[in-house]
Amino acid sequence: MVIIGGDAAGMSAAAQARRLRTEDELEIVAFERGAFTSYSACGIPYWIGGDVGSRDELIARTPEEHRKRGIDVRLHTEVTAIDLDGQRVRTRAHGAAGGAAGGPRGAEEWTGFDKLVIATGARPVRPSLPGMDADGVHGVQSLGDGEALLDSLAAAERADGGARRTLRAVVVGAGYIGVEMSEALIRRGHRVTVLDRAEQPMSTLDPDMGALVREGMTGLGIDVRTGAAVTGIRTDADGRARAVVTADGEHEADIVVLGIGVRPETALAEAAGLPLGDAGGLLTDLAMRVRGQRNVWAGGDCVEVFDRVTRRPRHLPLGTHANKHGQVIGTNAGGGYATFPGVVGTAVSKVCDLEIARTGLLERQAERAGLRFVTVTVEATGRAGYFPGAEPMRVKMLAERRTGRLLGTQIVGREGAGKRVDIAAVALTAGMTVEEMTGLDLGYAPPFSPVWDPVLVAARRAASEVRAQGS
Template identity: 60%
Template sequence: MAERLVVIGGDAAGMSAASQARRRRTADDLSIVAFEKGRFTSYSACGIPYWVGGLVDERDELIARRPEVFRADYAIDVRTRHEVVDIDLDRREVVAVALDEGRREVREPFDQLVYAIGALPVQPHWAKEGVSGVFGVQTLDDGDALHAWLLRDPKPRHAVVVGGGYIGVEMAEAMVNRGLTATLVERGPQPMSTVDPDMGALVTDKLRTLGIDVRTGLAVTGLDHRDGVVTAVRTDDGTIPADIVVLGLGIRPNTALARDAGLPLGPTGGIRVDLRMRVIGAPGVWAVGDCVESVHRVTGQPVHIPLGTHANKQGRVAGINIGGGYATFPGVIGTAVTRVCDLEVARTGLLSVEADAAGYAFVTATVESTNRAGYFPGADFMTIKLLAERGTGRLLGAQIVGRSEAAKRIDPLAVALWNGMTVEDMVGLDLGYAPPYAPVWDPVLIAARKAVEALGVL
């Protein structure tokens, strides 16, 4: 009899695990059932703001593989619109309900289980009052509902985005691109707390040049509505008109089901797994994606950094191991990029506040340089900031804000950080040079040189 694998969650992490396991084991040897609460599988949630804003024409362009492809080409029994509501580890079965069939109960036995439910948008109490026109942006179903709301009659004119992280700033720009007025409300001193305040200030300036009303140091306290449809957002400094409200307050691991089943959670709230993505103390159970916590390679501490890159890699690792191979997930360093109109934002490693909290003594070095030789057409400025540990000179983190070709310069910095290089090592890196691509001293090298000077090495 074939061994049975059940996957809970049909997006990047879950379907990567299922696909990798299938590549190594036939349907006669391993039967695979995947439950997905929504209507879609294997899609780019990161692309939702670009579809909503009109840069991507069709929703389906975000879908990598449809359920029917997994069924026909991979022999994976994908069951969309099925929500798993219980995991019984003793009986080795999951309980799901068919959402489009009157919540008909389905019980599915398993030998191996992959938990890949992802994360949930942070929802304050006022967002749970059942007022229409309030949206999180975590799944493609969420994006579909938001997109449909923008097309309703009468069309919304005023958008309020609550929270200024990656999703918040991307959705604020998307609203402007759709012709709405946009107000971005951030409780902290500025949007983009994913970079240091001096770097985030550059992003705030750009948002305002787009016509986005950025209001910082402001807390949302509730909603006004008429006939159950949002009309305004209440704050501790008055009300803001709103025909649509988008939540950009971050996300948290979706682990209620895991907790109820007795699976171990770590200090970040994510599921605890080993290097092979096996859940600690739960034989035959794996967890991957935004619901797990990882190890930060700089600090060695547990972190929850939900990104599609990690989800795909973790799913691949679990699938290889389930399929009889051997693979490990080596941890994360928090590399991430985004774009606000023509302004690119990137980071890797630790922010100043994170390095301080971890106990590091460090220096910072900030430089302004150009993406190309200064005389070459299209040359534009970028700002690079590095953090280096005192004593060792080891790179601890990097941030970049700039225009054309700025963000991807985070990649050599991420490689240096991943491999424990010092900023003195980095000064000698043999990076590519030609006037259309870089000045003779690449901005990365200039920043490394300034960090060396800050350390007092030269």
């Protein structure tokens, strides 16, 4: 069993297959072009911001720990080609630390497989604009990226050899990574400007909900510039980034962080002739087997998955899904049977104490899917209004106009807002209507919720709107 990629999906698949098959029954080889395995990329902003004390705290299982369990992990070893007919992969070593069978830098060899797992992840979007590859411009996708950013910050903060400097940091993109990195940089004491071409930050929310995120970011002292399309990076004589250029002017920068998003890393798969979806991700069946292949599986950020709301393939790069994909792949490759039933699109984030959550469809996604829907927005509090510490939250809910089926929920608020989205995620998974949701037996006590939980208040309002509009 050959695995391409040593993070969540790949190593979860390896570990699960090893639980089911001994080393005599199944040899497992995992190729990882980087220096780490099984780590939390989602934790990088919190490492940069100081919530996480060290890099190693983000590593769930080291290569040595995997090897002790009978998994041959080969670091600094990149797979450069997949030969499906010959059932083999070609690798190139990037250093002598390649592991038990790692070769000298540049050495190439072929390794045969009976079972292949593609877990190549995603790559940060880096537009083909002037200066995007300059020193001081950082993507944030891997632990190596995090280390490079921290080193760059440390050097710039002490550039004058004296007291710690306040830097001018520019974050390009206001999605999850951009928002989280802007908070991390402001917490380090720097001046932060966020540039995004959209109407509001967090395009994973509808604009009216994104406006609340903007208020929260501005309240932290972050300069949020929307409708700002970046045209390039201005560099100095040494080739280091000094400003981010937009159509409206320049934003001076000592450090630039890219938070524009990611795309599936599927160049290898495409070259091998494997099927890709509209978003460029590998297409699999419910067993995570690549379509048209018998012994090739794929999981993690390089695949498109079944959206249970639209019932179409969707690229949704999240660590939660990657680990589940790996469990399913490992079970099937190890001789068992498991399926991944799909996603509803649940995600949470935060800016300081402002919690941001969504599940299901946004308005524009529902429109693209050809759905007729009603939308309601309610203001409520996370605790009983009379209980100390009750904070406001806004809940937006979409329901199918004819049937009342829940289509999506967005929540922005303070303590207790973010994880409330899980109520809606379960309702979406179960295919519930907003009318059915109003009868959910949720926990109540004044420190935790009003008598009517904010999500149920929104469901009641949506159910009324469905009845009012009829078919």
